[in-house]
Amino acid sequence: MxxxxxxxxxxxxxxxxxxxxxxxxxxxxxxxxxxxxxxxxxxxxxxxxxxTKDDLFRAVIFQEQNELKKSIELILEKPKYASEKLREYVEQRMKFFRILINLGTLSVHSYFDTKSVFKKLFLDFEMVELDLIKKIIDEGKLKNEFNPDLPDNAALTFLHILQGLRCRVLRWTKGQSLDDETHKILQNEMKAATDFFIHGIENK
Amino acid sequence: MxxxxxxxxxxxxxxxxxxxxxxxxxxxxxxxxxxxxxxxxxxxxxxxxxxTKDDLFRAVIFQEQNELKKSIELILEKPKYASEKLREYVEQRMKFFRILINLGTLSVHSYFDTKSVFKKLFLDFEMVELDLIKKIIDEGKLKNEFNPDLPDNAALTFLHILQGLRCRVLRWTKGQSLDDETHKILQNEMKAATDFFIHGIENK
DNA sequence: TTTCGACTGTTCAAGTAAAACAGTCGAAAA
DNA sequence: TTTTCGACTGTTTTACTTGAACAGTCGAAA
Known part of the structure; x- marks a missing residue:
C-alpha cells in the first residue's frame, strides 16, 4: 500500500x-x-x-489497444472533413495492427484458434472500433458530408472490409511478421477500399 | 485412338x-x-x-472453375443493369466457393501453404475473375450507369474485398466446412459490401 | 508487501519404428 | 495398340516413447 x-x-x-x-x-x-x-x-x-502468462499477454494487448483508441480519439477532435478522419483512422489502424501481427496474435496460424481466451479481447475491441467509426460517420451526416443509405450497417460493413483485407494478405505470409513490401500493398488496398466506401456514402 | x-x-x-x-x-x-x-x-x-495425385486434384478444381466461368458468362449476356449483373456475379461466386471450401482447398489450414502447386491455379483464375468484373464495369460505363474514378483499380479492389470477407469468415471455422449459419452471415456481408461498392462507382 | 529458491505436474519436442501411401513396372488382357 | 492391374519400391505419415523445458506453486526470508 x-x-x-x-x-x-x-x-x-x-x-x-x-x-x-x-x-x-x-x-x-x-x-x-x-x-x-x-x-x-x-x-x-x-x-x-x-x-498467469495469459494474463500478462492480455495486459500487453490491452495496452496496445488503448493506445490505438487514444490516437483515434485524438483524430476525432481535429477540425477536419469526416472523410479525412476516416482516412486517418485507417492509417492509424494499420500501424497498430502491424504491431499486433508482430505480436504473433493475428497471424493465421496463431494462438487464435486454440486459445479462445484472447478472442474475447479482440471481440471487445471490435465494439470500440465500431463505435469510433460510427462517430465519424455520424459527424459526416451532421455536416451533410455523408448520406449513407444504411447508416447502421455502414460502419460494420466497413470494419469487416478492413479486417478482411488484412486477413487476406496474412494468408500469404507464413505466420511470420509482415514484410515491408506486403505492408505497402495492404496499405494501398485499404486506401482504395476506403475511397470507394467514402464515395459510396457521400452526399450527392 | x-x-x-x-x-x-x-x-x-x-x-x-x-x-x-x-x-x-x-x-x-x-x-x-x-x-x-x-x-x-x-x-x-x-x-x-x-x-500424379496432384494432377487429378488440379483437374477437379479446373472443372469447378470452368463451371463458374460459364455461369458468369451467361449472366453477362442477359439484358440487365450492370449493377444487377454485379450482384448476380457475387451470388454465383459464393455458391462456387462454398464447394471449394468443402474441397478443403481454401481453408486456412489447408494445403495452400505447403503445396504452392495449387497456388498458380487460383492465381490464374483470379485473372479470369478480374476480367469478368472489368467487363461488367465497362458495360456499366458504356450505359452511363457507372462512372468510377479509377476504372482499372475498381475491379481489383472489389475482388480483393470479396476475397477478404471470405477469408475473414473462414478464420472462425476450424478448418472444417462452412456451416449454414456462417454462410448466411457471409452472404449478407458480401451483399452489403457490393451495395457500397456499386454506390461508390455509380454515375451521379 | 515484495522477492525468490526449490519444487511439481504438465506439455512439448526429438527420436523411432511400423504402417500407409504415392508412384513404378512389366506382364497380360481387351 | 490401348488399357488394366498385381506386385513391388522408396518415401511420408502416424502413433508411440522419453527426456527436457515449461508454467505455475509454496513457504521462507527480506
Missing part, C-alpha cells in the same frame, strides 16, 4: 519487457523466465504481479 | 469420384486406392489417366 506507485511502475516494466519479447518471438516462444531476466527479477516474482 | 470418347468418359468418371471424395474429406485424407475403388478400377489404372 505504501509503494502503490512503485508497484505500478514494476508492473509496467514487466509489460514492456514482455511486449518486446512477444513482439519478436510470439507468445509461445517466450518463457516467463526470459521476461523475468529482462526486468532482473526471479520468475516467481512475475507471478506476484500477473497470475 | 479408337475409343477416344470412352477414354474421356472414364477420365470424367474418375474426376467425379475424386471430387466427391475430396469434397468430403479434403485432399490429404483421400487415397488413390479409394478413388480407384469408387470407379471399380485398380489403383495403378488411375495413373494411366492422371500421372
Amino acid at each position: 505504501i509503494s502503490e506507485k512503485l508497484s505500478k511502475e514494476k508492473e509496467n516494466a514487466i509489460i514492456n519487457a514482455a511486449r518486446k519479447r512477444f513482439a519478436h518471438y510470439g507468445f509461445s516462444k517466450v518463457t516467463m523466465e526470459e521476461i523475468a531476466g529482462d526486468v532482473e527479477m526471479g520468475k516467481a516474482s512475475l507471478y506476484y504481479y500477473f497470475p | 479408337i475409343s477416344e470418347k470412352l477414354s474421356k468418359e472414364k477420365e470424367n468418371a474418375i474426376i467425379n469420384a475424386a471430387r466427391k471424395r475430396f469434397a468430403h474429406y479434403g485432399f490429404s485424407k483421400v487415397t488413390m486406392e479409394e478413388i480407384a475403388g469408387d470407379v471399380e478400377m485398380g489403383k495403378a489404372s488411375l495413373y494411366y489417366y492422371f500421372p
Whole structure:
C-alpha cells in the first residue's frame, strides 16, 4: 500500500519487457523466465504481479489497444472533413495492427484458434472500433458530408472490409511478421477500399 | 485412338469420384486406392489417366472453375443493369466457393501453404475473375450507369474485398466446412459490401 | 508487501519404428 | 495398340516413447 506507485511502475516494466519479447518471438516462444531476466527479477516474482502468462499477454494487448483508441480519439477532435478522419483512422489502424501481427496474435496460424481466451479481447475491441467509426460517420451526416443509405450497417460493413483485407494478405505470409513490401500493398488496398466506401456514402 | 470418347468418359468418371471424395474429406485424407475403388478400377489404372495425385486434384478444381466461368458468362449476356449483373456475379461466386471450401482447398489450414502447386491455379483464375468484373464495369460505363474514378483499380479492389470477407469468415471455422449459419452471415456481408461498392462507382 | 529458491505436474519436442501411401513396372488382357 | 492391374519400391505419415523445458506453486526470508 505504501509503494502503490512503485508497484505500478514494476508492473509496467514487466509489460514492456514482455511486449518486446512477444513482439519478436510470439507468445509461445517466450518463457516467463526470459521476461523475468529482462526486468532482473526471479520468475516467481512475475507471478506476484500477473497470475498467469495469459494474463500478462492480455495486459500487453490491452495496452496496445488503448493506445490505438487514444490516437483515434485524438483524430476525432481535429477540425477536419469526416472523410479525412476516416482516412486517418485507417492509417492509424494499420500501424497498430502491424504491431499486433508482430505480436504473433493475428497471424493465421496463431494462438487464435486454440486459445479462445484472447478472442474475447479482440471481440471487445471490435465494439470500440465500431463505435469510433460510427462517430465519424455520424459527424459526416451532421455536416451533410455523408448520406449513407444504411447508416447502421455502414460502419460494420466497413470494419469487416478492413479486417478482411488484412486477413487476406496474412494468408500469404507464413505466420511470420509482415514484410515491408506486403505492408505497402495492404496499405494501398485499404486506401482504395476506403475511397470507394467514402464515395459510396457521400452526399450527392 | 479408337475409343477416344470412352477414354474421356472414364477420365470424367474418375474426376467425379475424386471430387466427391475430396469434397468430403479434403485432399490429404483421400487415397488413390479409394478413388480407384469408387470407379471399380485398380489403383495403378488411375495413373494411366492422371500421372500424379496432384494432377487429378488440379483437374477437379479446373472443372469447378470452368463451371463458374460459364455461369458468369451467361449472366453477362442477359439484358440487365450492370449493377444487377454485379450482384448476380457475387451470388454465383459464393455458391462456387462454398464447394471449394468443402474441397478443403481454401481453408486456412489447408494445403495452400505447403503445396504452392495449387497456388498458380487460383492465381490464374483470379485473372479470369478480374476480367469478368472489368467487363461488367465497362458495360456499366458504356450505359452511363457507372462512372468510377479509377476504372482499372475498381475491379481489383472489389475482388480483393470479396476475397477478404471470405477469408475473414473462414478464420472462425476450424478448418472444417462452412456451416449454414456462417454462410448466411457471409452472404449478407458480401451483399452489403457490393451495395457500397456499386454506390461508390455509380454515375451521379 | 515484495522477492525468490526449490519444487511439481504438465506439455512439448526429438527420436523411432511400423504402417500407409504415392508412384513404378512389366506382364497380360481387351 | 490401348488399357488394366498385381506386385513391388522408396518415401511420408502416424502413433508411440522419453527426456527436457515449461508454467505455475509454496513457504521462507527480506
